[in-house]
Amino acid sequence: MFLMMNITIYMMIYSLMFFILSMLLMMNNLSLMFQYNLFNFNSMYLNYLIYIDWMSMMFCSTVMIISSMIIIYSMEYMSNELKMKYFFYLIIMFIISMILVIISPSIMSIILGWDMLGLISYLLVIYYQNKQSFNSGMITIISNRIGDISIIMMISYLTIYGSWNMMISNNYNNILMNLMLMISACTKSAQFPFSLWLPAAMAAPTPVSSLVHSSTLVTAGIYLIIRYNHLINYNMNMYMLFISSFTSFMAGLMANYKFDLKKIIAFSTLSQMGLMMFTISMKFWNLAFFHLITHALFKSTLFMCSGIMIHSSNNNQDIRLYGNLSKFMPLTLIIFNSSNLCLCGFPFLSGFYSKDMIIEINQMMNNNILIMMMFFMSIMLTILYTLRLMYFTFMNNNNLNPLNLYMNLKKMNYSLIILMLTSTFFGSMLTWMFFFNYKLILINYTQKIFPLINIIIMIMLFMNIKYMNLINNFFMKNIQSMWMLHYIYNFNKNNFFYISMNYEYSENFWIKNLNKKSYSFMQKILFMMTSKKMTFKSLLMKYISITIMFMII
Template sequence: MFINLYIYSFIMFKLFLIFLLMSFMMMYLNMSWMLEWMMFNFNSINVEIFILLDWMSVLFISVVMLISSMIMLYSMIYMEGEIFLSRFIKLVILFVLSMVLMVMSPNLISILFGWDGLGLISYCLVIFYQNYMSFNSGMVTVLCNRIGDIGLLMAIGLMFTYGSWSIYILNKKISLILFMIFLGGITKSAQIPFSVWLPMAMAAPTPVSALVHSSTLVTAGVYLMIRFNKIMIFSGVDKILFYISVLTMFMSGLMANFETDLKKIIALSTLSQLGLMMMILSLGLKLLAFYHLLTHAVFKSLLFMCAGIMIHLMNNNQDIRLSGKLNEFIPFTMISFYISSMALMGFPFLAGFYSKDLIMEMIYMMNLNLFMMWFIILSLSFTVSYSLRLFYYIYFGEIKSGFMYYKEDKLMNLSMLVLLMLSVMCGSLLNWMFFFDYNFTFMKFSMKMLTLIMLIFGIFIGLYFWVKDMMFIYFLSFFLSSMWYMNYMFHIIYKSLNNYGEEGFKMDKKWVEFYSKKVLLNTIEDMMIYKQGNSKGLKIYMFIFILIFMYMSMVLML
């Protein structure tokens, strides 16, 4: 089985190199390939599968392949001794293939194949460890995502009247279709009010979390909105998206300052960055959003890899209050965690700095509401505060629980080293690739330094959270750490559905099963009587035979 993992990792790494070279070639030659396969036509409707390969989709596939190959190497040691390892490998490969199919598709029908594949396989991966917590998390994940899937299905139904499912036929008049696609995008990327499922999906194994939160599943919604961005700006949906995304950034950043679960803090940081991507998308800068999407994917996968090793060291304990001085036991992992967290904060000249600083500069140049501007900057300062709070507990706290003897593995370190180098370099490399011919942004020195000043302000917020134990305002901290009671809102929504399901189950149990069983038993009994010479049994037997014969002949005629 480990040989298979080696092979899969090697193949994915080779695909990464091939797709990366292809994207460079396509970008500089300004070319793209489109393949079209018509499955069947019905009246004037052509059911087609499109594959669009342009530099954007090919570059994104190359990043997905790179992260997947490193996670495969990491899983060889992390999942060692797992009974169902073969199932895990197959699910991860199917997950990556679903994402690739979704990325290459400009057609809503072919997008749906990859989209539903992501939803179904993510459910299987969340419930991989079979316990009640995983089951509940999996159900919340799949039910929240189905709302977005319904939006996509309704968009397909509405586009049926236009004769094609290609995104290129859409224009600014079809606002209802665009709203349905927007619903699918915000659900998959866990924007408010569908943010509940993202921290709960942490019940999956850590390698899956690293894959889901960096380059697959949650980024599917952002990528869909990047593809539809040009049309979204004309439809009025962009204003709704702006307010939702900024509120998501603020809520997730504030919540992460009160959270004590290591993986949930990193998941909430993903939610904050997704809000930032959606916010810049709503302002019409899709290339900037794509740039931040790629840089974020690299350091976020590294963060989750480091978190998995820490959890193993802490005897599968995820509470950061029980950890401390981990750098004495796993030094390379903690160096990687430190650098990737600094990249997340936007520390100068690391990967996250180039994309976040450019995003903020473009926002300063726009004519935005001052209140929303300060909201955005405060949300960014929360990124620094929760990262520093995490540093305080992990580096400077006292270890308060028994830990396993854990020695760092060379193979895991190799997979993390590749992502560590990219966390330092990929921001500048992609900046030279994307914006080599763009004009510079000129602004006042005070405006230029505003982002840096607010990040320093975030350090003081983090210091306040260290000094003040926020448990003295228990109800406020519980409110802030439970996603503003959004999970209870979903409980209210689904309660009525559950009640209907319960009544339906009772009806099924009382009526359908009982009477169908009774009719079947009577028929068998009559057939048995026929053998003993009863004509009533013969009539029923002949009646059933005629019904089956008529059904089969109709099928053959069709």
């Protein structure tokens, strides 16, 4: 415990140093690159590159401050766990791998941190060893492996050009390069159709969800696209525009029909990832990075508040059993509601400065009316599920009377207060320091007040939603399965591959599930293999038959 406190103090000091360095690099318009030659192979030079500019240092500072607060938070949240030391080692390894992805522009060094992110996130998801965690971990790692394959294909493709440094690459007209970059980013940031792993990863402990699945891991794909935006051509931007608007709309709709507290916040994260990808596809990558930083701060705060609610109510995650929690945990509810207002883009909170600027600049663009409708519907759904969450936790009747609320949570509250202060005032500070180039925004009065009209309409809709009949069997089934994504990821029990991979069938009862012809064929093969007259042809037949048996199994 003493070691973790020392690590936390050092991380906070490094966070301050990175932030000051980021300001200095921004003021002087400087960037530094360090190159270490590891070895040469013919005309290929394997170099380890470190690229330091204001963007990488700002992201490192954000990762450090969030990680340090979550480690303090975890000391109390995970205090009764037997494998607490193992948990902290995984968190530290995750932070190191995240820094590797941020500071290196070479695709060969990115793959090291990228693979470590996927592997450690899988180990953190299956930390609670039960069936749900194992299934969620499998969905997580399979989805992330697709992105890893895309990175490996990019490595093999860049070998043709003699360099793995993506900062100096200008292959923006190459379709394969664009496609691989987009797939790797979409898998990490959980864009459609790879969206299922993010809500499934909520089986992990709440500190993991706060660090990994809200502010760092899911933003790694967004950061990759922001860093290498010069490689994306116009056609790929159009694909990203459709995918991101579709993802944001789907996630906002899903969040309004869920009752699991962590999954609602997970779909909120997914909706904001779609908003960032939408902004990148409009070529405003600076604004996307601004929203990435502010979102990381208030969303990690939101997850930590939900962790206190879950921890204090005997691990209950159903929001229908909450209500009137301001009587029991006023400080937590104040921070929780302020983070929710940041998510809505309430004026003069940190989410307002990034989100309002994104909305206004998109109103200036000449976009497809369908895309803009989905964009504004996603924002309206964000306000709606935020009001719904605040109602069930703050305004609803107390349904938690039989449970004993455990309230002695000093370390958790300290970390929450620090993150709340940063998430409240950081947006205004960043606007003055870094993102002052977007001051001239020419929109009319109606467009300017349109976000406020959205908030008023959603409040009125929320107050009258109980009188509206929105329940339809097919409609509900479609929404709850994330627009049928569950059926893509889950095999049927009668599926051939399911039978072949299932432990129970393959080890104990697999013969019962084979038909009579397959069983007689297997008997003939076994008879040939056990025959005493073994010639070369029969030996060859033996190996062929073993191969066929494994294909059948």
